[in-house]
Amino acid sequence: MSATTLTTPIRAAFARTTNRPAWVRPALAVLLLGTAALYLVNLSANGYANSFYAGAVQAGTISWKALLFGAVDAGSGITVDKPPASIWLMALSGRVFGFSSWSMLVPQALLGVASVALLYGAVRRVAGYAAGIAAGAILALTPVAVLMFRFNNPDALLVLLMVAGAYAVTRAIERGSMWWLVLAGSALGFGFLTKMLQAFLVLPAFAVVYLVAAPISLRRRIGHLLAAGAALVVSAGWYVALVELWPAGSRPYIGGSTDNSLLQLAIGYNGLSRITGGSGGGPGAGGMPGGGPSSAGSGLPGGAREVFTGAGLPGGGGPGGGGNSMFGGATGPLRMFSDTFGTQISWLLPAALLALVAGVWLTRRAARTDRTRAALVLWGGWLLVTMAVFSFMSGIIHPYYSVALAPAIAAVLAIGVHAGWERRERTGARVVLAALVAVTGIWSYQLLGRAPSWQPWLRYAVLVAAAAGVCWLVIPGRWVRRVALVAVPVLALASIGAPAAYAAQTAATAHTGSIPTAGPSGRGTGGFPGGGRGLGVRNRYGFAGAGPGTGGVPGNGSTRGGNGTGVSGGTGNGAPGGMPGQGSRGAGGNGQPPGGATGTGPSQGAGTQGDSGQGSAGQGDSGQGSGAGQPDTGGQAGTRGPGGAASVAGAVATLLKNAHGYRWAAATNGTQQAAELELASGGAPVLGIGGFSGSDAYPTLAQFEKYVAAGDIRYYLPGGMGGGRGGPGGAGASSSIESWVAAHFTKKTVGGSTVYDLSKPTT
Template identity: 50%
Template sequence: MTTTTLPRTAVAPDAQRAPGPTRPVWQRPALAALLLLTAVLYLWRLGDSGTANGFYAAAVQAGTQSWKALLFGSLDAGNVITVDKPPASLWVMALSGRVFGFNSWSLLVPQALEGVAAVALLYATVKRHFGAVAGLLAGAALALTPVAVLMFRFDNPDALLVLLLVAGAYCTTRAVEKASARWLALAAAALGFAFLTKMLQGLLVLPGFALAYLVAAPTTIGRRFVHLLTAGATLVVSAGWFVALVALWPAGSRPYIGGSSDNSLLELALGYNGLGRILGGAGNRGGGGGGGGMQNTGFGGATGITRLFGDSMGTEISWLLPAALIALVAGLWFTRRAPRTDVTRAALIVWGGWLLVSGVVFSYMSGTIHPYYTVALAPAIGALVAIGGRELWRARAATSARLVLAAMVFATAAWDFTLLARDASWHPWLRWTVLVVGGAAAVAFAAGAAFTRRLAVVVALTALLASFSATSAWALATAAQPHAGSIPSSGPATTGGFGFGGGGFGGMGGMGGGSTELTTLLKSTTTKWAAATTGDQTAAELELSTGKSVIAIGGWDGSDPAPTLSWFKAAVARGEIAYYVSGGRGGGMGGGNSEIATWVAANFTAETAGNTTVYKLTK
């Protein structure tokens, strides 16, 4: 394959060099330092967040108590209903809990290690064609993205999702090099498991991967199409085996698929977690930040092209986004006349396709979206900044390359100044320092045709310092805070966040787990389920505080059609449910299964446990 340095009029002598040049002596120590510092950042005081998002933590706990619960991602070990996501991320955390015991560290350490692995894989992917320096810059950019620090220290599915997406990009890069059907199939397998982690969000990178192979793989057009079709079949198998398992398993002996309307994993993927997320409306509970009323920062803000830069998502992901977009546009322009198999353009298609497709979807989703979803953009932003910066630096003898570099540096400094100004009380000196230093570096780049080598290195290091200072500071502030709840956010505590520690919205707390009397009561039970209550959030809270199984009537927001009244009556008759806990709440706008609540109130006597009303369902 061929490679291009930007712009093509200033190709460096090693521009046609094959992947894998002689390794510099500093390369391995530098990589080791990057991964060590990333691990420290992601593991430092990790236990302070406790069980983080109790919704997923309860499912992990259930998975340590029941293999069937682990397989299906059940919220309770009795297997009444699952969480509203596929279970791949839960498999990793639950297996960790089975080995080390269920606790905060066994829950969250796998997430942090997935983050370190994602940084290492991104480094390896970018380094293959653009050298160790570019690989290190890409890895550092991912590691220091605030939303990445947030999610690799949390128990949501996004940590595993990002790792699988980067693995898919690595395999695609290897596939494009030599038109390898095997590597392309491995990329498809990675995306299949990304689907089993977060459904259709795991496939948003697919257009960029497929286009890069179709454009740049060094073989005939016919073979390229055949390879893509084979990879498509691999994707279907790697994602579809679990969908088929759920469909073929007798519904009466497995949990209800939470979030679905017909107990189907495929309907969950296409409905609530698919078109419902994009289009909103009745098919998607909770709503997003579209033209409706829920335009708060926890739900992404108003839809539109500026959403990624807005109050909700800006400080999560956009610190290096302007530079990435400039690098993408400039890179595609400078490589417009390159040979079809040019690796620089192929890389721009992989990472640019990833960024543009995912970014546009996130910007215009009218259904439920949260700011932390943007962690999926972090690897693409880091790769584009590193690739564009490296290629432009090598071509710095050309005025056009220096001007684009200057634009990347100044845009980053100016935008970081704007983001930091949104919390004017937090280290105000930092934003002015970033603006002044970044502006000076940009001017030096633009005017530096006659740089000596030593002075050029100084200017480059100054530009990197200015570009990474703001995101690094925000990332460190994120790691310094505990995070809990269902909508965590990055940044220092002074930003307000959405819950304790500047980090959660809709978090656990309040009734149930906060009542010592109720916890003691449920711990003393010996039935299959200690209790039943409305909504996953309350049920999860009770499970975590007692270690017992609790039925979440109605699923996440209380509106799932499970369990049915007839099933509930039969379970009570068998003596399998000890208590009904009233006042439960879901994560959304649902009202729960009122039939069950009405039947319980009409047939059993109310008691109190602390400040909570309960009904004893056993004799």
């Protein structure tokens, strides 16, 4: 996709023309500049965001091979469990400006601005300038969109490519243009290289709307669709062919796959297993990351890693969760309205569905090529298909996936309102518009009630504004028009006020970890730890999932005053500095965060963890941290104390940084921990045994022995994620490697942590 194509809607809006109202250019400037400010200001507060992807980005700034394949390590041992298109952009930015949180996240924010611009252009061509501005504003202010365009997950690029595809289809329908349709297919092909089969959820809508509405013969429409399909295959297939034809021994192992194949990854872990809930051979095949069931200690060797599981996961233990179902809550038609997804995406979803039905009804007698109805089919098909898949899929799904719905909701609502407003002289049209305002106000009131301690006045203001807007729309008479200037901001408050407030709070809150959520930091999703921050993990070396400098993860408090309980690690010796060994985390009664977990680590003796809730300061890992918990919150991470995990992290990082001349400075279990070690050590390559969860069949014990014999790996760090309960091939790899290393190499203690020097065999 060329830069010219991406800037077409912007250039058209700012071009001189006598047909465009004078307010359009300043309004569009405010929209785009405001979006840029929302997505860019204080962006580096998110640190390395998801350290798993950040490690791959950093590796891509060091090694071109790692960049090409999306390897987590600069030694090109194993890739992330997604295609590398989004990593390409972030890593190239890091190569130009130097790797940092800012250089990694700025491209993501700019992708958001481009998505808003393209959505404006697509809607404007069908429903006019005002509708285009409205659609862009709705997308920009959707809380989960703010979250993802300030984060380093692949979803930001995926959204841009899908919106670009929809824009190209809109242009193709106008005159029956094959080339615009080919461009749409190419965009979705690169979407496959971003997040695989999720990009294809919009394909049915794209194909149906062109087949029905393009103003050319049926034969030519079919031919154009075949050409677009070929473009899709080529734009995605070139990379698939490159990976499959590249000698497997000289490229990284494809993380998440069962047979080192990108095609199997697409069909399995990133494909059918997401729908059916089957293992698919990917991360988490056994349930939680690590392959073990969702309980403390399962899949965590020796209690080496603290993970918040069980009652604190979305949809499990929190109000309205209704079961974990792989982090997304219970499946069913109301999933997108649940505690897990509701505040992320559904603020305007009821209104969008109503607008879709009303818009299709109003245009039912229009010609086959009617562009308004075609646009409703395009964006409405996108919305319905994606929503249905997300609602009923039984495999792994996270709340932030719902960002893929945001452009469709924005476009359908803007086009539907425009269609109704054009017919506002009719009583039925005014009633529909009033219903849209009413349902939005009522649903916003309900969603805001899920975080009663956050801005409680807002829910009542939204409800009053909605009531006033309904009265203004349904009461006929000339006098109503005289207060139009007052009605516009009232309607804006009723419709977009609540999600805009959540969006602003999302931008003002630092988000890190593997499963971020939008909204106030104390707002949980179905009992999810830490609400707006996301799931983090603390390993035995003191590295949190957020990247260096983060004081662990928030406590496990339940939402809305419920009782939240959690556990820390498994059984074992614990880690230095009072990290939890056999201690268990206290209950958080009445919404209070847990009081900290006691551990018996060998470095500083017994100490209480202050990483969450009201835990007191200790001599070990906790230091000064107490993390005052508020009702309805999980508490915040505490400060690391002297002699605790911070010094452990520094000592291990320094050790790896000085391991020169090796393909990998170290190996450890799991690419999540490997990425964290790389980030802390300034990019020292670390081999993640078993991939994200320890379930990947790489490296085998034989391969590991070969690497060690060749002098490719300097150190081995036991523990980490994994434990071999996951997929085939990886089942015994990490444990057998750990046993083999312990039997043959010298063990030493670095900052209280166990490290094996693979250059010094015991015999």
